[in-house]
Amino acid sequence: MVVSVAHLGPPGTYAEAAALAYVNWLNQRGQQGLLCPCPSIAQTLRAAAQGQADVAVVPVENSVEGSVTTTLDTLWQLDKLQIQQAHVLPISHALLSRAETLEEIKTVYSHPQALAQCQGWLERFLPSVQLVPMNATTEALKYLGEDKTAAAIASSRAAQLYHLPILVCPINDYPDNYTRFWVLSLQPSGGGSHTSLAFSVPANVPGALVKPLEVFASRGINLSRIESRPTKRSLGDYLFFTDLEADAREASVQSALKELTAYTETLKIFGSYSIVSIGKL
Amino acid sequence: MVVSVAHLGPPGTYAEAAALAYVNWLNQRGQQGLLCPCPSIAQTLRAAAQGQADVAVVPVENSVEGSVTTTLDTLWQLDKLQIQQAHVLPISHALLSRAETLEEIKTVYSHPQALAQCQGWLERFLPSVQLVPMNATTEALKYLGEDKTAAAIASSRAAQLYHLPILVCPINDYPDNYTRFWVLSLQPSGGGSHTSLAFSVPANVPGALVKPLEVFASRGINLSRIESRPTKRSLGDYLFFTDLEADAREASVQSALKELTAYTETLKIFGSYSIVSIGKL
Known part of the structure; x- marks a missing residue:
């Protein structure tokens, strides 16, 4: 298959x-x-x-x-x-261009995340160029053509695929850059070291978020991440996305998730899984 | 002055x-x-x-x-x-264009946030157009010129300023859209109903975030918002931005902030201020 x-x-x-x-x-x-x-x-x-x-x-x-x-x-x-x-x-960002020197470059195209991740380098080495955001890092490559005043930020692999020269690499501001x-x-998840879930809380009162977090802390379950997102209903109304360093099939996590329903409005569990690292970490 | x-x-x-x-x-x-x-x-x-x-x-x-x-x-x-x-x-987004009907439009320019906020409307009424991100909503307006196949998402005020016709308004997916x-x-803040601060926590252990939140919950101080941001040092290492519904000059907040230093690595207080609303809420 x-x-x-x-x-x-x-x-x-x-x-x-x-x-x-x-x-x-x-x-x-x-x-x-x-x-x-x-x-x-x-x-x-x-x-x-x-x-x-x-x-x-x-x-x-x-x-x-x-x-x-x-x-x-x-x-x-x-x-x-x-x-x-x-x-x-x-993530290692390269500056792709047919220009021979940085001085020739007038415009740099890339995805807004890539432009943001190279902001310091761009301000230092290309302070007066125009930065143009694109929907994907590779979308920029079509603008390069034979234009020696244009550059793009993309991966080294993109340079190979589109037969474009790499002028400088890496140009990301932080060397420890990972995605x-x-x-x-649609299959049930197979289990693993991490569990991801998201929930909304019933009311915006003191401690509304403390209760859900205490459910895990009291059982010694580490939260490796918490991220708030707007519910889109009104300003100041949030969902919380959380990653636990535990498998949802463990008894302590099962009991935490059961208790959690008492403090949340909607609770969605996205499964338990393992992290496969690629390259150095 | x-x-x-x-x-x-x-x-x-x-x-x-x-x-x-x-x-x-x-x-x-x-x-x-x-x-x-x-x-x-x-x-x-x-x-x-x-x-x-x-x-x-x-x-x-x-x-x-x-x-x-x-x-x-x-x-x-x-x-x-x-x-x-x-x-x-x-926030009320308008579709600005010299086109007479939606059928003529082939490209829509705007800031990525504005494009995202009108995503549902665009998929429904302009499913096959090309969406082009810009650095600011108004940057798109120069692409309109006399080109009847181009449209931009911007404010009604921008339409007036740049003498461009509004084709449809509002087109945001959620009517309750506020920024x-x-x-x-550089002046010290004058005080008010809300206090904003940010902190990093010393170690990624169970309950590292619960402690700082409990400091406020135990005093009945409501957190109206919590947002995590990467420290940019390594994946999984965060800062937390928090808004309190209280003035930093209140005794309970003073004591909370003092206790907070015990559970945080770096703590930055951005001041206490009031919210001035514009238009309906």
């Missing part, structure tokens, strides 16, 4: 690199994978939720820029997908 | 509308304000931190899209500015 893997395209994006890492993981287990590039993260997730693809590989969080909010918001809405595994990918991706599908 | 007010430009952005609201507030108190448009949110904040402008007006949070992470990250880095007041601005702005300066 060939596993179809939806990801944000086109080829050369970091999401494609994460999808390829998952396909390698499948290959090592004697399975085949087929990459299915999608035009947006929301459409990537919907492809898996509606059965057009077997799994979706989407970015969740970057170590410099933080959460990928589209992923969290779409996951809460879809309400069906379960996390099968997490992949952590080192965490989730592999999601 | 004329108060210089830095904001994200050019004229016609929502940030300019918030800056204008602050200037009106000044006028009612017999003071004059001068708008100083800046090319980015980070540069807006730096202008005030370096004394090139008296105050900076920046967006903090939108009720649909969540935190404006550049504002939080820059504020943590600058470490000097104090919040003087908060303004809540209703909260902060007015910041």
Whole structure:
């Protein structure tokens, strides 16, 4: 059976690199994978939720820029997908251009997250260029053509794929730059070291968030992350996305999740899974 | 004395509308304000931190899209500015175009936040157009020219300023769409109903975040918001931005803040201030 893997395209994006890492993981287990590039993260997730693809590989969080909010918001809405595994990918941004020197460059194209992650480098070495945001790092590459005044920020792999020279690499401000991706599908999750969930709290009163957190702290369960997102109902009304360092099948987590329902309005559990790291950490 | 007010430009952005609201507030108190448009949110904040402008007006949070992470990250880095007041601005997105019907439109330009806030409307009424992100909602307007296949998402005020027809308004997916702005300066904050602070926690152990939250909950102090941001040191290492519904000069808050230092690594207090609402809420 060939596993179809939806990801944000086109080829050369970091999401494609994460999808390829998952396909390698499948290959090592004697399975085949087929990459299915999608035009947006929301459409990537919907492809898996509606059965057009077997799994979706989407970015969740970057170590410099933080959460990928589209992923969290779409996951809460879809309400069906379960996390099968997490992949952590080192991010190394390259400056791609046909220019021979930095002085020739007038415009730099990239995804807003990539532009933000290289902000310091750009202010130092290209202080007067125009920064132009794109929907994907690779979308910028079409603007390069033969124009020597244009540059793009993308991966080294994108440079190879699109036959473009790398002028400088890496240019990210923080060398420890990693993005965490989730592999999601309609299948129940297989269990593992981490559990992800999200909840809304019934009322905005003192301690509304303390109670849910105490449920885990009192059992010695570590929360590796908490992220608030607006419910979109009104300003100041939030959902909380949380990652636990524990498997939902453990007795202590089972009892915590049971108690948690008393302090939450809506509770959604996205499954338990393991983290597969790629490259150095 | 004329108060210089830095904001994200050019004229016609929502940030300019918030800056204008602050200037009106000044006028009612017999003071004059001068708008100083800046090319980015980070540069807006730096202008005030370096004394090139008296105050900076920046967006903090939108009720649909969540935190404006550049504002939080820059504020943590600058470490000097104090919040003087908060303004809540209703956001109403209009589709600006010289097209006579929706069928003529092939491209829609806007800021990624505005595109995201109209995503449902765009998928329903303009499912096959190309969405092009811009650095500011108003930056898109130059692409409209006489091109009847182009449209932009911006405010009604931008339509007036740039003499562009409004094709549809409002087109935001959630009618309750508000953005909260902060007015910041080097002056000590004047006090008020809300206090904002940010902290990092010493170690990633069970309950590391529960302790700081309990400090406030045990005193009946409500947290109206908590937002995590990466420290940018490594994946899984966070800062927490928190808003309290209390004045830092109250005795209970003073004692809470004192106790808080025991559970935090770095603690930064951005001041106490009042919320000035603009329009309906």
